[in-house]
Amino acid sequence: MNDLHRKEVVTCEEMKALETAADKAGLSYYQMMENAGFEAFSTILKHHPQTENALVFCGKGNxxxxxxxxxxxxxxxxxxxxxxxxxxxxxxxxxxxNYQLIQANVQILTADVAIDMQESDLIVDAIYGTGFHGQLRSPADEMITSINHSKAYVAALDIPSGLSGDMEPDEEPGACVKADLTITFHARKPVHCSKTAAKFLGKVVTADIGIGEIINERR
Ligand SMILES: NC(=O)C1=CN([C@@H]2O[C@H](COP(=O)(O)OP(=O)(O)OC[C@H]3O[C@@H](n4cnc5c(N)ncnc54)[C@H](O)[C@@H]3O)[C@@H](O)[C@H]2O)[C@@H](O)CC1
Ligand SMILES: [K+]
Structure with a gap:
């Protein structure tokens, strides 16, 4: 593992290796997800404390x-x-x-119903992260167009959906979420350092999800 956990920028593959190492050292994938969600929540409310109505767009992966x-x-x-x-x-x-834990209290909508975004003052983009490659497909592309037309504050988890985490510095981005805030986990990925992607990332905050500490402890 060398000093991979100390690098400030890691590729998506290196991030997966770090998650595997952390899991082996005793920080479960489930706990990393809990830490990532809690840190993102805290960062979002710090930047947008006036939030009253939130709409969270979730993809099918982590x-x-x-x-x-x-x-x-x-x-x-x-x-x-x-x-x-x-x-x-x-x-x-x-x-x-984690989906099971929200069923009782949070209203769940599906992509086939008309979604009214007018009432929302916060949109959270949790559609795709480091697992995304290539171009957006339907219905994610239509949803993302609507997100980008809304007046809400947009916070992206890890990566604005539609951008590849390993994007080359001079690569032109395709269609993607335009975020006001991006909370990435453990370390920046190459996309967070790209000049061409900067206008879609908004402010970038790196959240500690416990990986560095657990790997240091078990050395
Ligand atoms: N334990 C973990 O693995 C952790 C993962 N974390 C989160 O998990 C993310 C990575 O999760 P996943 O690897 O499940 O992947 P994602 O949730 O980023 O993507 C979901 C799925 O989209 C599919 N996909 C790829 N390109 C596509 C395209 N063009 N159109 C449609 N679908 C496409 C992929 O098959 C992938 O399985 C990270 O960015 C981070 O947010 C965090 O919870 C921290 C811990
Ligand atoms: K995302």
Whole structure:
């Protein structure tokens, strides 16, 4: 593992290796998701404390799982919260577990119903993170166009959906979420250092999810 956990910028593959190492050292994937969701929630409310109505767009992978954790924290903080399942029910195990935890309290919408974004003052983008490659497909592309037309404050979890985490510095981005705030986990990915992507990232905050500490402890 060398000093990979100390690097300020890691590729998506290196991030996966760090998560595997942290899991082996005793920080479960489930706990990393909880930490990522809690840190994102706290960072969002620090930057947008006036939030009253939130809409959380979740994909089917672990980025969506982080979104379910954020939705639970927002609801627990007394904020009116709705979740949109962009690609149907979650497929990743920890995302499924976190989806179960919000069922009783958070209204769940699906991509086939008309979504009114007028009332929302916060949109959380948890559609895709480091697992995304290539171009957006339907219905995510239509959802993202609507997100970009809304007046809400937009916070992206890990990466604004549609951008590849390993983007080359001079690569032109395709269609993607335009965020006001991006909260990335553990370390920046190459996309967070790209000049061409900068206008879609907004302010970038790196959140500690416990990986560095657990790897240091077990050395
Ligand atoms: N334990 C973990 O693995 C952790 C993961 N975390 C979160 O999980 C994210 C990575 O999760 P995943 O690897 O599940 O992937 P994502 O949730 O980023 O993506 C979901 C799925 O989208 C699919 N996909 C890729 N390109 C696509 C395209 N063009 N159109 C449609 N679908 C496409 C992929 O098959 C992928 O499985 C991170 O960015 C981070 O937010 C965090 O919770 C921290 C811990
Ligand atoms: K995202």
């Amino acid at each position: 980025n969506g799982g982080d979104g379910f954790v954020v939705a639970r924290k927002l609801y627990e903080a007394g904020i009116q919260t709705q979740v949109v399942l962009v690609e149907g029910e979650p497929q990743a195990d920890d995302a499924k577990a």
